[in-house]
Amino acid sequence: DIQMTQSPSSLSASVGDRVTITCRASQNIISYLNWYQHKPGTAPKVLIYAAYTLQSGVSTRFSASGSGTEFTLTISSLQPEDFATYYCQQSHSFPQTFGQGTKLEIK
Amino acid sequence: QVQLQQWGSGLLKPSETLSLTCGVYGGSLSGYYWSWIRQAPGKGLEWIGDIDHLGYTYYSPSLKSRIIISLDTSKNQFSLNLSSVTAADTGVYYCAKVSRIPAGPKWFDPWGQGTLVTVSP
Numbered sequence: 187d188i189q190m191t192q193s194p195s196s197l198s199a200s201v202g203d204r205v206t207i208t209c210r211a212s213q214n215i216i217s218y219l220n221w222y223q224h225k226p227g228t229a230p231k232v233l234i235y236a237a238y239t240l241q242s243g244v245s246t247r248f249s250a251s252g253s254g255t256e257f258t259l260t261i262s263s264l265q266p267e268d269f270a271t272y273y274c275q276q277s278h279s280f281p282q283t284f285g286q287g288t289k290l291e292i293k
Numbered sequence: 294q295v296q297l298q299q300w301g302s303g304l305l306k307p308s309e310t311l312s313l314t315c316g317v318y319g320g321s322l323s324g325y326y327w328s329w330i331r332q333a334p335g336k337g338l339e340w341i342g343d344i345d346h347l348g349y350t351y352y353s354p355s356l357k358s359r360i361i362i363s364l365d366t367s368k369n370q371f372s373l374n375l376s377s378v379t380a381a382d383t384g385v386y387y388c389a390k391v392s393r394i395p396a397g398p399k400w401f402d403p404w405g406q407g408t409l410v411t412v413s414p
Binding site: 187217218219220222224228229230231232235236237241273275277278280281282283284285286287 | 337338339340351353354387392394397398399400401402403404405406407
């Protein structure tokens with residue numbers, strides 16, 4: 187299985203901050219990388235698919251880049267509604283796998 | 294806009310079978326893959342398996358021996374059965390549609406609301 191490793195595992199930040207989350211794959215996954223936002227009691231929501239494509243309706247505060255084995259998700263100016271857990275997920279190889287999550291908390 | 298609504302057994306005893314169903318509203322099962330994903334308490338997301346509109350299934354190797362995912366096209370819904378559950382199967386279970394670029398990347402969108410399943414003696 188392809189292992190997906192996110193860093194950091196948790197992050198404290200303030201409203202207005204710019205934050206970056208990194209996701210590393212144990213093998214080359216080209217651009218088959220997605221990012222999800224998950225808030226307690228709700229279903230996860232896709233933010234970015236295919237490495238850098240912003241899902242329709244998602245704020246342009248979110249952006250992503252990367253290919254191969256290293257990917258990043260950036261939130262340009264944190265808003266209160268952005269505090270959540272973020273997951274990366276690869277769809278290149280069977281079985282699909284997720285990172286362990288990055289919990290973004292208010293400082 | 295496709296919406297998914299799921300339902301099923303929330304409290305099970307060890308060795309029982311977990312059964313969940315996901316209804317697809319505002320769209321058809323045809324032409325797409327449909328997934329089940331779970332999250333154990335305090336843990337990350339785990340893909341369980343997929344079914345395509347023809348009924349072909351793809352299961353997580355770690356759960357393959359206990360899973361059946363099936364389709365009911367007449368009711369526009371798909372289901373998950375997980376047999377011989379243990380406490381390790383406790384968690385929130387989600388259904389999801391697999392969106393994709395033809396012959397390219399795929400992602401889960403949208404998701405069902407989630408069902409909390411607890412396995413306890």
